[in-house]
Amino acid sequence: MTTDFTTPELPALPAPVAGELAAMLDRWSGALISRSRLVDDLLDLRLACAGRPAVQARVDRALSDLPGQNLVAREWAVAVVVDVAGLYALAEVTSV
Secondary structure, eight states, rough: OOOOOOOOOOOOOOHHHHHHHHHHHHOSSSEEEEEHHHHHHHHHHHTTTOOOOOHHHHHHHHHHHHHOOSEEEEEHHHHHHHHHHHHHHHHHHHHH
């Protein structure tokens, strides 16, 4: 049985951040994600968001609130990506 996961609509972001988010979503193909994979992805995302303290704080909160012991629901991880993308876009608008 194959489940089709839709990719959320994300705001226009700078290439490094957009690329990191797209790569993460591509790697997350099932309903569950390895917790270690997710930690690695979130740390990479944190690095891509350097210079945006509010965005990095959201990633830090996700890392500290990571559910599960071995696996994390893709739905939870995608919600984090959507939050990060929205915060990054907001930071872009307010810094202009």
